[in-house]
Amino acid sequence: MSHDDLCFLSATELAKLIRLKKISSQQVIRAHLDQIERLNPTLNAIVTLTADAAMEQAVTADQKIAANESVGILHGLPVAHKDLFLTRGVRTTFGSLAYQDFVPDVDSLPVERLKKAGAISLGKTNTPEFGAGSQTFNAVFGSTPNPYDLSKTCGGSSGGGAVALASGMIALADGTDLGGSLRNPASFCNLVGIRPSVGRVPSWPESLGWQTMSVSGPMARSVQDLALAMAAMSGPDDRSPISLEAPGEIFLNPLARSFKGCKVAFSANLGGLPVEPEVARVVESSRAVFQEIGCEVINDEPNIAEADEIFMLWRAWRTELRITPLLKEHREQIKDTVIWNAEQGLPITGPQLARAEAKRTELYHRMREFFQKYDFLILPVSQVTPFSIEEEYPAQVNGVKMNTYIDWQKTCYLISALGNPAISVPAGFTDNGLPVGIQIVGRHRDDFGILQLAHAFEQKTLFAQRKPPICKPL
Template sequence: MTEVDIDICRRSAVAQLEAMRRGEISARELLHETRERYDRVNAEINAVVTVDFDAADDAAAKSDRRRAAGEPARPLEGLPVAVKDLEDTAGMRSTYGSLLHADHVPRGDTLVVERMRAAGAVIYGKTNTPEFGTGSHTYNRVFGATTNPYDPRRSAGGSSGGAAAALAAGLTSVADGSDMGGSLRNPASFCNVVGLRPSIGRVPNWPLKDAWDTLSTNGPMGRTVADTGLLLSVLSGADRRAPLAYPERFEAVSEGFAGPLRIGWSRTLGGLDIQPQVSEVLDGQGLPVLHQLGHRVLDAEPDLEEADSVFRVLRGLDYARSFGSLLAEHRDALSPELVVNTEYGLTLTVEDYFDARERRTSLYKGMLELFDNIDVLAAPVTAVLPFPATHTWVREINGSPQPDYLEWMRASWRITPTGFAAISVPCGFSPEGLPVGLQLIAPPGAESRLLALAAAFERVRPVWREHPIVLTTATTPERQLVETETPQ
């Protein structure tokens, strides 16, 4: 299947922009097609949870007038976009997936949204997220669960699960996400799209409670690597309110690199339990592509054991600071996952914090030493295939019990405290048709290297073009939101 055979809503954003440039479709017509797609499939996957098509139609009409007047096209000119519901959108309900904010309508945009609007995006709605982005399965008590376009009985991942599902189904041209412990990469892997966790400071945002946070970051998602790089160029660049921001705007570079890369092939990311079905796709469908591209691939298992406690401590303290005051008055309105992580954070001490910082430095040193011999580390994004949407989180992997909702996500969040950049690129499908992504990891500031390698991989294996089953089904399955067991 070539891209011209793909319906307009699921073509790459780059191709949609080219179609508008050539006059084959207008911004209002593309929004109309997106609305028809929303009306037809969103009820089945619940990816987009708030919409304002009237305001979006006005924005699209303005975009068309700009083109007709011969004004220079902005980077996202006329593209229909739905924004993650953790981001404030002026005049549009922004709930953060929480009952406490179910009717919240902000007056202003966050910086991420400001930049997308300024780049010409036609924002028509919001994508679903777990409460305050907590957990890697997208469900909440405001809107319910988001499910997977490739199997609506399965999870879309999270916390950017609504964004990933919307991309896969053709409900948004590009998508913003955020990533503390894999919230960009995990849903990208589950939904056969691309998600990039950039270096801290590459994508600044505002307002923030902690402008010095080095654990969480916003980042771009797309159906293709080029789309993801395009959005990164829009979201990047200095802002005086963001002290850690890279001073320069990221430029989407040509897809290439000088000479073969040294790629470390990690099957377990330092000894994790990985489902055989995931490993079989990566070894059987991903590894041969890297060889075909002419790279030198060698086995490499990083020592990331320290990452486990470092991440848990730093995340726990972040949750204690952000949500500790809510527990006394609003415990019943909060998700079990949020309560558990906040309570853990409240048990931690200043000594725990400084010990975690020191061990994080040791962890970073170890990664630098590993990268003395490699240019990119390739590894699983997730330890499991997309799991049933009726489950809140994965309880066991290969017979090993997972003690809490964070444990099964380690293939993503072990990278977070290292500070390295990481991208999930579609790799292939299990025999039952479930997507599997490949995680490519590189030192801070090396987004160009990751995007170039991911783009070359995608050219050989353009599995993003695989048609989601939700686009061929008409029935809406009854959706359960939570299990009966209580997370530990």
């Protein structure tokens, strides 16, 4: 197989061919390391490379296949881990000068799960400092551009993983999603990215073991590959008090199903949020696709007026807890927006959080009732197209001023406050060739359902097959 074949073949097919001894893990890892050598100097997606260790693991992986040993579902596949995840013996910086030399002695649970499934790590992927913001840059490693246009951002905060995946450097990517960090870069880089249900992919080590806003999950180049990664990463673990009991194997079930008569609520702007015209055009064009696969598409949206206040309060509280202890010694090394968000958490009171949590409970029941009428909610992933890599965040959207560094992605972070699973799937391109994704939100804990609808949409559109211009075959 050619270099290009190995780097862009689906993760599902690569894993199958390795198990059948049609190709070796060493071939696969070598091809991806060559792709990193060729493209990463321009894309800056992989920020810590573990090439020698990866090749050693590939040799062991092939020996297991030769010996007909039982292997995991991701056996021999190249991955890389977001630089927010702890990686035992491998530098983990969180994109911050305060941690630029930190080497942990444990793996985060998502990393542990991928390794157990047989995946081989090629290193760490770039992220904004502490994952704050959907523009991937930091003072340790610099910026990661969009592979479809190097003058634009790839989004974030799982931006490095998205770019490495889109450009064929890895077969699957992992990441986290607080306010859109798996969905936004997927949308900007023509990938699929899922925000799983809370507890679906357990987190550990985690100082906030009961927190329900930030989640971990995968990105992929196809929905089938995303389901494969979910099968590896999901399932219960007693180190996480909120992990769900359902086993990861549920995501290995067939994705194909009939959507005849399925009722879908379609919202172009989630209650009047400003949306760029090119985003609106692509999102509107998706309506016909959902109708073609059998869905009844109805213009409607839930009343989630309190979601903004809830998200911003809990985000500030969480940021204050994690960042304030660092400010005494490292304030000059931390970016202004992170400090601002941490200081927003200082005056928050117990009664404020209690009322926010009561409102969030009301929102849960309102969404539960909304999904008694509809099977899914469709809306934009992001309100903007990929913007200049020189901008930290958009100052305005369609003429409306943005007050904070995350206001422009409310279509993502308001969904985070609801707790429902959501997926980004490629929906088309702007006139300038920039990717735009559509967001599918499902019922409480219906992660498999949103994968099925995203799969049906993907099969009709085939947008995911388009590669970035930088990835011309050798």
